[in-house]
Amino acid sequence: MKRPLGTIAGARSGDKGGDANLGVWVRDDDAYEWLRGFLTVERLKELLPEAGEVSRYELPNLRALNFVLHGLLGDGVASSTRFDPQAKALGEWLRGREVEIPEEFL
Amino acid sequence: MIRIGNASGFYGDRLSAMREQLEGGELDVLTGDYLAELTMLILGRDRMRDSSLGYAKTFLRQMEDCLALALDKGVKIVTNAGGLNPEGLARELKAKTGAKIGYVTGDDLRSRYPEALTANAYLGAWEIARCLEQGAQVVVTGRVTDASLVVGPAAAHFGWARDDWDRLAGATVAGHVLECGTQATGGNYSFFTEIDATRPGFPIAEVDEDGSCLITKHDGTGGAVTVDTVTAQLLYEIGPPEYPGPDVTTHFDTIRLEEHPGGVRISGTRGSPPPDTLKVCLNAVGGFRNSTTFVLTGLDVEEKAALVRRQLHDAVGADGLTWTLARTDQPDAATEEQASALLHVTIKTPDPQRAKGFSRAAIELALASYPGFHVTAPPGDGTPFGVYRAAYVHRDEVDAEAVVL
Numbered sequence: 001m002k003r004p005l006g007t008i009a010g011a012r013s014g015d016k017g018g019d020a021n022l023g024v025w026v027r028d029d030d031a032y033e034w035l036r037g038f039l040t041v042e043r044l045k046e047l048l049p050e051a052g053e054v055s056r057y058e059l060p061n062l063r064a065l066n067f068v069l070h071g072l073l074g075d076g077v078a079s080s081t082r083f084d085p086q087a088k089a090l091g092e093w094l095r096g097r098e099v100e101i102p103e104e105f106l
Numbered sequence: 107m108i109r110i111g112n113a114s115g116f117y118g119d120r121l122s123a124m125r126e127q128l129e130g131g132e133l134d135v136l137t138g139d140y141l142a143e144l145t146m147l148i149l150g151r152d153r154m155r156d157s158s159l160g161y162a163k164t165f166l167r168q169m170e171d172c173l174a175l176a177l178d179k180g181v182k183i184v185t186n187a188g189g190l191n192p193e194g195l196a197r198e199l200k201a202k203t204g205a206k207i208g209y210v211t212g213d214d215l216r217s218r219y220p221e222a223l224t225a226n227a228y229l230g231a232w233e234i235a236r237c238l239e240q241g242a243q244v245v246v247t248g249r250v251t252d253a254s255l256v257v258g259p260a261a262a263h264f265g266w267a268r269d270d271w272d273r274l275a276g277a278t279v280a281g282h283v284l285e286c287g288t289q290a291t292g293g294n295y296s297f298f299t300e301i302d303a304t305r306p307g308f309p310i311a312e313v314d315e316d317g318s319c320l321i322t323k324h325d326g327t328g329g330a331v332t333v334d335t336v337t338a339q340l341l342y343e344i345g346p347p348e349y350p351g352p353d354v355t356t357h358f359d360t361i362r363l364e365e366h367p368g369g370v371r372i373s374g375t376r377g378s379p380p381p382d383t384l385k386v387c388l389n390a391v392g393g394f395r396n397s398t399t400f401v402l403t404g405l406d407v408e409e410k411a412a413l414v415r416r417q418l419h420d421a422v423g424a425d426g427l428t429w430t431l432a433r434t435d436q437p438d439a440a441t442e443e444q445a446s447a448l449l450h451v452t453i454k455t456p457d458p459q460r461a462k463g464f465s466r467a468a469i470e471l472a473l474a475s476y477p478g479f480h481v482t483a484p485p486g487d488g489t490p491f492g493v494y495r496a497a498y499v500h501r502d503e504v505d506a507e508a509v510v511l
Binding site: 009055062078088 | 344397
């Protein structure tokens, strides 16, 4: 079923110099298995086309994935001309994107 | 167990939080984080104007209001509010309160990076611990890692060794959860509709001898401490699961969270030796910036944007201008706001006069541009902007020092 990712996933994002980080987590182990397979770097870049080079890390203990979006913020928050120079709402943008979510998790 | 609270997640956080934490229940130590990459730049500009400044002034006000209460309750205060001038803040506090004040110096590396406005190594927990062992009632530091504000008091309290990697890593996780204040207790939380997020209480970590902890908050405060609120904060501003720090490398993929009647238990965290290098936060003035937002309403939005862009380029030159057209407009809209798109333009230039001239050029278009011309707010005179960069130095080249007044 096509639903916003945020229906089942939480997220928090922020800045580290010119990079942004974006953590995404779900609330049970089955949903994490799905998320881990679904939210690849390629998929993230499809959902957030403004992303350039992206690293992805798995944190199964937190049922979370952490993405680092390299260079998204240029020379850092004080210099960035981005609409959201500290990447505070990047996670909420992702949560608002509609994706195919298996019905059992809804 | 040592009970460590947090009363600030940034320079500008809730001023009354210190009093709320002191009056709300029992604590051993109250910490406050006032520094971020951007804050170092702001303090650097303060220091340029007046070399006696460069610290978080709001902390001084909080201390004038609350230090007597803290001393009365036996609560120690540990904070990085010293910013670029921990000694200055410590002397000011000493003069104003007479309490035993410790401070940590040695992070300032401007002599090594003369081109930078600010250059500060991220120091660790051990100088904080030293100050506390020498009886300091308040400890102010400059640039230490945010988590050190929690690791230092825990290490001093339990007498941890420098190679107690798992304990140090456990306390680092507690510090990471606390460092952004209410972001651990339901602030800025994705599932905010499930809790009462109106006025989240500030977080507390009850740290045990083995480095594990219970994240909690005072009874009767708002927000929530759940596995989800804590997970959210653990994911904030991290990179790979091996999280390097000055005192320990913390393995975020070993953290275990468990719901607990009083909050959330954190255990299982593993640590390993830290890197040989310390991270350095460098800020330089990159130039001057100015910006404005044109509102484009109704028809021909792309053409309207093209016209104003052409006009501004003719007036100030295209160099250093960044344009973003946000198509927030809807066709056949029922409200004027829904009919409007936003055209943001920012100028970045080494020349302050050009940054200032940008405002005049934008405003001079007011009767000579696209139909419906207006801006969301008139541009100002322009401001300097910082360029942030991280560097790394060998830890032997940094002399961190603990002083107690």
